[in-house]
Amino acid sequence: MKSPTNISRPSVLLIEDTLSLQMVYRSILATAGHRVVVAGNAVDGLTQFQAHRPTVVLLDLVLPDRDGLEVMQDILTQEPETRVIAITANGSVNRAVEAMRAGAHDFLVKPFEEGRFLSTVQNALAEANSRNQPATPAAQTHPQAATNDASGFIGSSDTMKRIHSTISSVARSMATVFITGESGTGKELCALAVHANSNRAAGPFIALNCGAIPQDLLESEVFGHVKGSFTGAISDKPGAAAAADGGTLFLDEICEMAPALQTKLLRFLQTSTVQPVGATRPRKVNVRIVCATNRDPLDAVRRGHFREDLYYRLYVVPIHMPPLRDRGQDTIEIAEAALARFAQEEGRIFHGLTPQVRNLLSSLPWPGNVRQLLNVMRNVVVLNQGGWVTPEMLPPGLTEEEPSAELPGVPQPLAPDATSESLVGLTLAEAERRLIEATLAQYGGSIPKAARVLDVSPSTLYRKIEAWNAKAS
Template sequence: MKPNTQAAQTVLLVEDTLSLQLVYRSVLASAGHRVTVAGTAAEGLVQFRNLQPAVVLLDLVLPDRDGLMLMQDMLALRPETCVIAITANGSVNRAVEAMRAGAHDFLVKPFDENRFLGAVQNALAERLPRKAPPAVESDANDRAVLQDGSSFIGSSDAMQRIHGTIASVARSMATVFITGESGTGKELCALAVHANSARANGPFIALNCGAIPQDLLESEVFGHMKGSFTGAISDKPGAATAADGGTLFLDEICEMAPALQTKLLRFLQTSTVQPVGAIRPRKVNVRIVCATNRDPLEAVRAGQFREDLYYRLFVVPIHMPPLRDRGQDVIEIAEAALFRFAEEEGRAFYGLDPGLRMLLPRLPWPGNVRQLLNVMRNVVVLNSGGWVTEQMLPPGLDAAPSPQIVAPVADQKDPPLAPENLVGMSLAAAERRLIEATLSRFDGSVPKASRVLEVSPSTLYRKIEGWAKP
């Protein structure tokens, strides 16, 4: 018997730590989800049979049984269930095992609330019938505006040029390549391209190439067949197949491994998808939009990105400018976010007072639009209403570092970075010396240093922030 709609949207949380149960349940309930909690594998399986939940949040370490085995039992009973595996930091291999065994997604502790809720929302969206995207209109300036009110905001000269480019290119099949710093709205730009295209009623599938382990990325993009590798208990369509008739958005494209770049190039040339383990390819009709926060041409010169793939993708470039260069767009975005968040939270705000309207465009905004949205959410949550003043802003905004983070460099009196001078240091101290020396060579540029050190920029940012803490 099929579960009813309400039961189909139930989230089952299987977690044995009581404090985490309380935290996870509170976050999910606050977001409007119906949650049932189990503390053991045995209890989780009983609840799973009774509730037939749409999504299961499953800790892989349980007191009475291995979580991976429990997940396999659940998927054997109901293969359509979206299981989100939860594992501790340092156990990423377990998460990879879970993904190979059929997990929809995984979370590595500690994770933030947005990542947690995003994983659940994505899983639920995959289970529910797709709704047609909001209708699109074009105003006199060819600006893409979604009728649900979530417009791609910005009237600065730079944004007007972007709106014009989107209006011109959207209805073609040309590949769009979006560049820009993290948080500038590259995915919103991709959505605007999709919404203005003839594919607006088709799916928009977004895949972050930098957030998925490289050994799983091929399966995520192209899918796999049942039995193609250990743990592949059912066929899984990849993102390219899911986007058939719509748009496939590949974010952080420059983080894709070279072997997969070759397969992506073939996909672009033939418009065919061959899942892992499949004998024959299948034809799909997909429009590609990709994005990166790196300089793609520099990645080509460094041998990290195929030159032929670069020229195949770099057809219509769109550069999203940083928020600090967008003038009064800051005010437009802030006020739109203020009223939207105020409605969600049931608060009455009138707008930004004159002093704040003068201040916001002068702030550095290293986190770009994403940071501004978080600031406005903070204001709405912590204040009851009225005019928003400078005093309502969270502290430290005027002292925020620029996106080009300059890490503390080694003292000039420090000995040269030679092997004999590292002997006697702790591993952590030697690592810090190496990172500082590399940053110094590249004038504090984290992206450039990260490429030389072959680590992600986010890893360096975390280490720099850790050094700054007392």
């Protein structure tokens, strides 16, 4: 059956059996401007796929009538170029890895953030357009720039003025930009601004989170693979570097990249060529690199986690995104812009912030930075009918101070069974596990809090715990 030629056909098919999640995912995609068709089971999903032939399929791997991996194989057999994004529950990362090896374009582990959700879909669409219509200007548009919440990148503080000035100066060059800053400060928005102000703005912007992808799949995600290069590789996959040809490749959480892949990335930077897994010849690409991390990259070099030569190759134009607590009146500007945007999306009328709310928002420490502020304003708009925003409308607990024991950077005592005496005689892997488990126990099983104390990415802890569980089963 041939693909329909109707230009208004849905670009995204969502196959999800939970009705509430169907509604949430569809609303997010529709708000971002995507045409979506929804199915609640495997049979309906395949029927909708055959009828519409969408570019991207969001596929829950657990369906009531059939295994999701089997459905994916049917889809890829009919249309090998379809970008399938596998959705799996937390604790089932192995299933996601299995899906990636079987030909999935990407995966999402529930629960995931709205930004990560949209970024994954838009990257898949951008790569498909770049691959299928390289000569068509419309295929090189950058949908992600329009759908990201740009209200998080505004502000008239001196710090933000300097950042905008740096972006204007460096955007049109080929220099690598290295963005640092705490989580939630807007590092990806900064990367988008670099791309949008460059002479590559018409090309693709491909974002890759190096900390969210299992290490054994990261090489394939960055450089691609050829059909038959490993079990489950049923078709060629170009990889993020090739998909970004003519545009920008954004490598987020760059310090989480495995050492072996760091070596290949350094070679890519030196030669501008990519060699997919299983390929015999490299391919020349024209890509501008922007990378980011919420860690201190120089400290990662000192600890031996990041190659020194790669650091100096990437650290050409540094941009540090400041925490929201250091941006003064930017907090109010961002809050007001977000309030106006969310009110328009929800069809409600808000007049603005009362003086009490302004003073309160300006005085809070905002440990989650801009992302936390945007979530607060979204909460206000969704749960209230309109009018002036008063302190009573703000989420409960917002003004409660975080316990000092949970602040990042403050050393914490280990649990009694993880003292130095109990570690003697253990292997390094056993000692590491004991330390991680003790820290998790101290923080009530909270992986984000434990990750902050241990100075690692939460995704690193998720991968280790998943590996331990798999070994025990």
